[in-house]
Amino acid sequence: xxxISVIGSLNMDxxxxxxxxxxxxxxxxxxxxxxxxxxxxxxxxxxxxxxGATTAMVGCLGADAFAPVLLESLTAAGVDTRCVxxxxxxxxxxxxxxxxxxxxxxxxxxxxxxxxxxxERVAAQxxxxxxxxxxxxxxxxxxxxxxTVIARAHSAGIPVMLNPAPIYPIPAQILAQVDTxxxxxxxxxxxxxxxxxDPHSAGNAAAKLAGLGVQTAIITLGSQGALLFSAAGGExxxxxxxxxxxxxxxxxxxxxxxxxxxxxxxxxPAEALxxxxxxxxxxxxxxxxxxxIPTRVEVEAFLAAHPxx
Ligand code: ADP
Numbered sequence: 663x664x665x666i667s668v669i670g671s672l673n674m675d676x677x678x679x680x681x682x683x684x685x686x687x688x689x690x691x692x693x694x695x696x697x698x699x700x701x702x703x704x705x706x707x708x709x710x711x712x713x714g715a716t717t718a719m720v721g722c723l724g725a726d727a728f729a730p731v732l733l734e735s736l737t738a739a740g741v742d743t744r745c746v747x748x749x750x751x752x753x754x755x756x757x758x759x760x761x762x763x764x765x766x767x768x769x770x771x772x773x774x775x776x777x778x779x780x781x782e783r784v785a786a787q788x789x790x791x792x793x794x795x796x797x798x799x800x801x802x803x804x805x806x807x808x809x810t811v812i813a814r815a816h817s818a819g820i821p822v823m824l825n826p827a828p829i830y831p832i833p834a835q836i837l838a839q840v841d842t843x844x845x846x847x848x849x850x851x852x853x854x855x856x857x858x859x860d861p862h863s864a865g866n867a868a869a870k871l872a873g874l875g876v877q878t879a880i881i882t883l884g885s886q887g888a889l890l891f892s893a894a895g896g897e898x899x900x901x902x903x904x905x906x907x908x909x910x911x912x913x914x915x916x917x918x919x920x921x922x923x924x925x926x927x928x929x930x931p932a933e934a935l936x937x938x939x940x941x942x943x944x945x946x947x948x949x950x951x952x953x954x955i956p957t958r959v960e961v962e963a964f965l966a967a968h969p970x971x
Pocket of ligand 1: 846847881882883884885887888901902903904905907910912913914915917938939940942943946
């Protein structure tokens with residue numbers, strides 16, 4: 663089985679639930695509070711590992727009480743954490759998440775140690791990273807690091823999957839070195855400079871991204887499902903599985919990690935898309951980031967119960 667290396671962020675999520683959001687100057691009583699391991703990088707690593715992939719995480723934590731909790735969450739999921747550094751004098755990344763009863767969320771992220779995942783630090787770990795069969799990246803670490811890793815992986819012949827969240831412009835020569843780009847409708851709209859709101863407009867945007875040199879572009883559309891376009895195989899649409907959303911945090915991360923693991927295990931893009939969608943659907947029925955990500959056994963039981971989706 664191949665190795666997936668995730669080079670990215672680790673955050674502690676501070677989750678506050680309330681019936682509604684406070685307006686400026688207003689104080690409200692919330693219903694509950696949870697500390698939940700998160701960060702797009704770590705979430706995707708956990709999603710890939712729970713989907714059965716051999717997974718390693720490369721990233722940075724601070725020297726506070728959150729660091730050991732985040733390490734333990736990765737280790738418990740089976741993720742190799744030898745390349746996760748603990749840095750003195752800086753806080754671990756945090757995401758403060760305000761969650762409304764409707765399932766909508768509002769998030770403030772403080773990068774902390776994630777901002778220290780520099781090109782030099784990653785270069786120092788390259789011997790480990792070079793063993794990978796797939797490298798998975800997001801935009802929650804410094805962008806020069808992301809771009810350098812993509813270029814270096816490309817010249818070493820290691821496939822790269824990029825989830826460009828949060829979205830920033832991507833230089834054309836870097837985009838052309840990305841094998842699989844997985845992004846939501848807002849990110850796709852930004853990169854293609856065209857509105858993306860449904861499977862039809864997502865198809866056009868994904869084809870546009872493939873025209874820029876990406877081999878496979880996948881656009882996720884929340885409860886409207888996901889659309890894949892590759893120059894080699896054309897368009898594949900995967901509808902979302904019908905579930906009651908409790909918390910959509912990490913839906914995208916569960917999707918990305920699940921897709922990467924399935925593909926590396928030999929699934930076709932259509933099969934990997936179906937796995938990713940069902941894993942993400944299960945994740946939205948549960949609270950939190952890493953706490954919500956299902957195992958392969960859970961996903962397979964869910965798929966068996968939904969044969970026609
Ligand atoms: P992000 O969280 O990155 O914005 P999306 O909201 O597009 O990503 O969700 C990613 C995937 O998760 C979707 O393509 C879909 O498969 C699944 N998903 C998200 N929301 C729901 C939902 N309400 N019901 C079922 N599946 C969902």
